Amino acid sequence: MTTAVQGTPAARVRLDRRFVMPVALLLALAVAYALMVLGSCATVGVGTCDKWAQGQDQFINALTIGGVYALIALGYTLVYGIIELINFAHGEVFMCGSFVAWFTLTRLGFSGPIADNLPLLVLVVAFTFLVSMAVMGVVGVVIERFAYRPLRNAPRLAPLITAIGVSFILQNLIFVTISNSIVTVPQVIPNPVLNIGPVHIRGINLFVIVLTVALMAALHGFITRTTLGRAMRSTAIDRDAAQILGVNINSTIALTFFIGSALAGAAGVVQGLYFGVTVFNIGFQAGLKAFTAAVLGGIGNTTGAALGGFVIGFIEVLASVYGVGRWSEAAVFGALVLVLVFRPTGILGQQLADRA
Amino acid sequence: MKYARVGAGLAVLAVVAAACGSSTSSPAASTAASGGTGAAIDIKVGIELPMTGGEAPNGVPTANGVALALAQIKVPGFNITINQQDDAVAGVHNADQGAKNMTALVNDAQVLFAVGPYNSSVAQAEIPVSNAAGLMQCSPANTAVTLTKGDAAVALRKTNPTKIAYVRVATTDDNQGAGTADIAYNIAKAKTAYVLDDTQTYGKGLADGFENAYKIFGGKELKRDGVPGTTTDFTSYVTTAQGLNPGIIMYGGVTTSGIGLFRKQMAQAGLANIPLVGGDGISDGSAATASTFLNIAGAAGDVNTYSTVAAIHDIPNPTQFATDYKAMFQGAEPGAYSAPGYACTQIFLQALTAVSKGVTDLGQLREAVRAYVADPSHTFNTVLGTVGFDANGDTTQHTISYYQFDATSKDWKFLQQRDFTANPVK
Numbered sequence: 001m002t003t004a005v006q007g008t009p010a011a012r013v014r015l016d017r018r019f020v021m022p023v024a025l026l027l028a029l030a031v032a033y034a035l036m037v038l039g040s041c042a043t044v045g046v047g048t049c050d051k052w053a054q055g056q057d058q059f060i061n062a063l064t065i066g067g068v069y070a071l072i073a074l075g076y077t078l079v080y081g082i083i084e085l086i087n088f089a090h091g092e093v094f095m096c097g098s099f100v101a102w103f104t105l106t107r108l109g110f111s112g113p114i115a116d117n118l119p120l121l122v123l124v125v126a127f128t129f130l131v132s133m134a135v136m137g138v139v140g141v142v143i144e145r146f147a148y149r150p151l152r153n154a155p156r157l158a159p160l161i162t163a164i165g166v167s168f169i170l171q172n173l174i175f176v177t178i179s180n181s182i183v184t185v186p187q188v189i190p191n192p193v194l195n196i197g198p199v200h201i202r203g204i205n206l207f208v209i210v211l212t213v214a215l216m217a218a219l220h221g222f223i224t225r226t227t228l229g230r231a232m233r234s235t236a237i238d239r240d241a242a243q244i245l246g247v248n249i250n251s252t253i254a255l256t257f258f259i260g261s262a263l264a265g266a267a268g269v270v271q272g273l274y275f276g277v278t279v280f281n282i283g284f285q286a287g288l289k290a291f292t293a294a295v296l297g298g299i300g301n302t303t304g305a306a307l308g309g310f311v312i313g314f315i316e317v318l319a320s321v322y323g324v325g326r327w328s329e330a331a332v333f334g335a336l337v338l339v340l341v342f343r344p345t346g347i348l349g350q351q352l353a354d355r356a
Numbered sequence: 357m358k359y360a361r362v363g364a365g366l367a368v369l370a371v372v373a374a375a376c377g378s379s380t381s382s383p384a385a386s387t388a389a390s391g392g393t394g395a396a397i398d399i400k401v402g403i404e405l406p407m408t409g410g411e412a413p414n415g416v417p418t419a420n421g422v423a424l425a426l427a428q429i430k431v432p433g434f435n436i437t438i439n440q441q442d443d444a445v446a447g448v449h450n451a452d453q454g455a456k457n458m459t460a461l462v463n464d465a466q467v468l469f470a471v472g473p474y475n476s477s478v479a480q481a482e483i484p485v486s487n488a489a490g491l492m493q494c495s496p497a498n499t500a501v502t503l504t505k506g507d508a509a510v511a512l513r514k515t516n517p518t519k520i521a522y523v524r525v526a527t528t529d530d531n532q533g534a535g536t537a538d539i540a541y542n543i544a545k546a547k548t549a550y551v552l553d554d555t556q557t558y559g560k561g562l563a564d565g566f567e568n569a570y571k572i573f574g575g576k577e578l579k580r581d582g583v584p585g586t587t588t589d590f591t592s593y594v595t596t597a598q599g600l601n602p603g604i605i606m607y608g609g610v611t612t613s614g615i616g617l618f619r620k621q622m623a624q625a626g627l628a629n630i631p632l633v634g635g636d637g638i639s640d641g642s643a644a645t646a647s648t649f650l651n652i653a654g655a656a657g658d659v660n661t662y663s664t665v666a667a668i669h670d671i672p673n674p675t676q677f678a679t680d681y682k683a684m685f686q687g688a689e690p691g692a693y694s695a696p697g698y699a700c701t702q703i704f705l706q707a708l709t710a711v712s713k714g715v716t717d718l719g720q721l722r723e724a725v726r727a728y729v730a731d732p733s734h735t736f737n738t739v740l741g742t743v744g745f746d747a748n749g750d751t752t753q754h755t756i757s758y759y760q761f762d763a764t765s766k767d768w769k770f771l772q773q774r775d776f777t778a779n780p781v782k
Contacts, residue, residue, distance in 0.1 A: 041599050048768045061591040128780040171446070180409045180447055181647035182616070184654070192622060202625075274618060275588060277652065280408070281446050286584045320592035326582025 032314050033059050039321040050088030056200065058321050060261030064205045064274065066313025072290035073265035073305035074219065074295070075140075075260030081236045081300035082256045083152065088163040089143060089222035091287015093136055093261050096267020098185065098278035099174055105186040112325050113190040124188055132269045134261035140261025141254045149250070157166075167283070182279040185272030208270050215266060216306050217258065222245040223302065228315070232256055236300070259271040289332070307347060311335070357503050391465060396435040397716060401426065401704060402461035404454065404472030404482065404493070409447015410612045410647040413640040414474050417691025422471050424684050424694075425701035430709050439467050442746035443478050447610045447639070453476035453546050455485055455649060455757040462489035462495050468722045474609070476558040478502030480512065483522045488515040494703060495524040496696035497636065499532050499666045500561045504748040520730035521585040523749040525740060526666040527697045527704075527756065528774070529558070529635070533565015534781040535756030536606055536633045536666045538774060539574040540566070543758065544631045544662065546603025552593065552605075554609030555582040562635045563608030570606075584704055590621045598627055602751045605630055610637035616737045618651025623657035631660040639663040639692045642767035650761065650768075659759045662771075665692045668740050669757035669773050677739055699738035703729060752777075 018232055037055030072094050079087045114121040147166050151159040191203045223229040234242040235252045239343055243249050271286075293312050297304025312332050319328035339347060385608065394736060403422055405415035419440070426436055441457035444447055461467045462485060470486065470493040473479050479498045481741040503522070510517060540546045549570060553563035560582065567577060578600045583593060597605060600729050605622075607615045615638055622628060634649070643650035643658060650658050652693040671677060677698070681690045693726045711724035735744040735752075754776040762769035 048601060049463040051599075052597060057595040057598070060593055061589075061595060065591070119508075130741045147384075175409075175446070179646075181412070182410065182652050184652075187624075257600060275617065276624070276654075277617060279447075279450070286587070316589070320581065320596065323579055323581050326553075326584065327583050327591065328463040329586075 022062040030317070032062070032277050035318060036062075036313075036321055039318070042302055053200065054238075055115055058064055058317050060201055060209070061312045062317035063310070064208045064313075064323070065316065066268050067208055067292050068270055068274070068309075069269070069286075069290050069312050070306040070309025071212055072216065072262050072286060073293035073309045074200065074216070076291050076294040077297070077299055077302055077305035078145075078232075078256050078260040080213055080294070082154070082232060082253055083148070085148060086291070087148075087167035087260075088146075088160070088291075089170060090260070090264060091281075091283035091285075091290065092167045093140060093143075094264040094268050094271070094279065094286055094290075095278070095283030096139065096174065097132045097136045097265035098271045099183075099268070099280075100135050100265065101128050101179060101272035102185045102278055104131050105188060110186040110188050111150050112186060114188045121188065121274070129266055129269050129295045132265040134263030134265075137258040137262035140257040142210065143259040143261075144254055149253075160320075173285060179218070179282065182277050182291075185276055186276055187276045189273055204274055207342055208274055211266075211270065216302075217262060217303065219263070222259075228252075228255060261265035285301045292332060292336050296339055296346055298348040301346065301348050302347055304348035311347075330344050360378035362604045372538050378589070380651065382721075383497070392394070395520035396433055397656045397718075398435050398462065398719070399468050399718070400439045400466045401438050401468045401701065402464070402470035402472070403438055403468055404443060404457050404461060404478075404491075405441075405474050406443045406444035406449040406478075407440075407442040408517050411447065411449055411474070413443040413611075413645050413648050413691065413752045414497075414693070417441070417641075417688070418471075418474060418693040418697040419684050420681065420688075421496070421694035421697025422701045423564065424681055429702065429705050429713075431712070433703055433712065437688055439464055441472075442673045443473055443475075449475040449478055451475075451478050451481040452667075455481040457770050458482040458485040458491075458493070462491050463484065466729075467491065468708070468718070471700045471704075472499065472729065473498060473641075474693070475639055476503060476561070477556050479503050479522070480557055480559070483512040484515065486521045487513040489521070490516065490519060490521055490723055490726050492521050492523070492704075492722075492729050494700035494729070495522070495526065496700050497526050497666070497693045498509060498558075499526050499529045499636065501528045501530055502557070503676075504750050506633040509748065516704070518626055519726070520745075520747070520749045521726055522552055523703075523729060525699050525738070525751050525753070526636075527751055528666075529561040529564070529565045530568070530778040531754050532635050532664055532666045532756050533562050533567070533608075533730065534569035534776065535666075535758060535774060536562070536566045536635055537573055537575070538571035538756075538781070539633050539758050539771075540570060540604045540606060540631075541575045542634065543760075544604050544660075546575065546631060548578050548600075548603045549606050550578050550597055550600050550602040550604075551580045552587045552604045552608070553582050553734065554607075554613035554615070556585055556609070556613060558635075558637060559585075559607075559613065561608070561761050562637070563606065563659050565622045566606045566608065574780055575603075581612065583618070585609070587614050588617055590618040591615065591625075593618065594621050594627060597630060598625065602630065605632045607634045608637075608705065610636070610648065610748060611640055611652065616649045616657075619649070619657040619661065619778075623654060628659050628707075631662065633681045634665075635663065638694060639768055641691060641695070641750045642689070642765070645768060650766065655766075658761045658766070659763065663768060665757045665759065667693070667696050667757065668753060668755040669738055669770050671672045671695055673739070695739050699736075699740045699743060702738045703736045703743065707734075741766075 036058045040054030041051040042050035075090045100216045231252045233248045293308035294305045297308030407415040443454040474497045476498045553559040562739040609615045638649035707725045707728040757773040758771040759768035
């Protein structure tokens, strides 16, 4: 620390940021875990309850659902970062993604776990993700092309209303043409309890957590290390300047929609594989939570969106651990209000380019 | 660009039109004209039930009960048709839609009587409307205590406090909750319970009823919590259940607020050996029907589940009713509230017969029917047996029927029924 203080102000800030962020994150996780252990088995007179195992399971539950929220939140934040539009149709893109997963898996003829055939399992899961992400990516591009691009220079309210309209179209399309009730998605991933050292985790939870983290890392790498990613960042900072310097604005914005929607498609597959069901109206609630996550983390900021998703996952699970599940939604939005009062731009601030 | 806009606009219109079309269509068959003299007065029975989406297993069989009654029983001098309303919005019951529907029924002068709603939260929004207009509505399925009893109920009917315009043939959740507790303690032999509700009018009231009675029986409640009705991720509650290891889980709620998902996620975690009991909110039909509790919970989750219905199961002539129902509705089995829907209609028709002599004015008829049904001294012969209403509009029948999942038929199987008038929980 003393060396940091002696350095130039800029160097000090950089050093702080590099260490403070991970340390704060680890601290927060440790506190969350401690709270979960403390809250578990709180009821008097239950002798056999193992609070360490309970706390660990709840921690994994929170990571898993938080990962789903984070994946959806990334789409909100990417789109907001680049064209300052709250894409209210995004939750429905997630819902459609879960229906693509349902369609793909049932058409492939699966109905339950694929046991004892790892190559086939990997192939099927990878194929489902590819199909859903590709289809929803294209849907996202089409939505942008026909619903938002014509309104790009219109007052901000116009595309917002259009977004709500698009969400109704997607929801009603599924409602009318596919199913007006809950459909069962084949859960192809076997779900035994895996013991990795002291950690006991179910197969599907491990898969979801690893996958969401991998997708986020890939997105981060794409935005920070590639030419297209640089084009996205420059468009987000100043569209006109980027255009002058030769960035194709239309294709960059389309790319952003493709990536955001593909991530929502991936989240839809996760929904199907993890919960085994989907229904035409899950998009609204999931979209609302993810939007909250994006605002909580700092809308426009991809790291913030991921963080916000996990924060909401932890708040929900903590509410349930402490027996106040009926207040879980109030707690989520209460936390949002608190954060916005003290940090109006969200936990990590708003800039896509700064921290992406 | 312009074409694109027009195309998108047309798509919006088409989809909206399609959605509207599906939500207002009426699956219940309307009755044929009574075929008598030409001077018959045209009147209507309003049906206000959730008919579409996840609610179809609730509303459709109940509405069919009404249609069956109208097809079988004729009142000379009247030509009775149905004004069908649907309070499901995007597939889920909706209190605001219910209030709008009730207003529509009130404004249709030919509607002399309404059957519905199905959900207590919807009734809460409708009672002020029917009360102000003096249109008698008979719910086949509402069970929340606060709709008829206590200060909350008085507030609902504050326009005409003395004119009861809402009656129900289902008994209340203090009894139904006691029924679920009876199942938990005496049938499933569970000494400890984890109690959850969906934080809605019905679900919380039912879980409260369970809590009271279960303690009286001698059971121990390990934990009580609520799960917002929009929840899809129940894994943290499943983990809690694993830790508590209760003798039974009681869930106050309806299928559309997620209990089926909860049970499915329990099975996924290998906890289907812990029994689960719910109320009539999960008695919504066989595992083969889409959107029912048993269908969503899946084969692994269905085992060890119990449910109740807040109405008499051993109706005086069950086979005749089932045969007639199947004959009219292409072999479909009656739902849990088909017979109560039929009974509501019988009550109306008997009241109409009693008051209609010489009265032809629709407004007078509506009021006369209301007053006749609300009068506690009147009793009615219905498919449920003899039914009357007390000063609050609650049925005099206090019978709860118990069911258990049966793996062979993949449906609820009747266990027994308990009359809480003769046999209260103390």
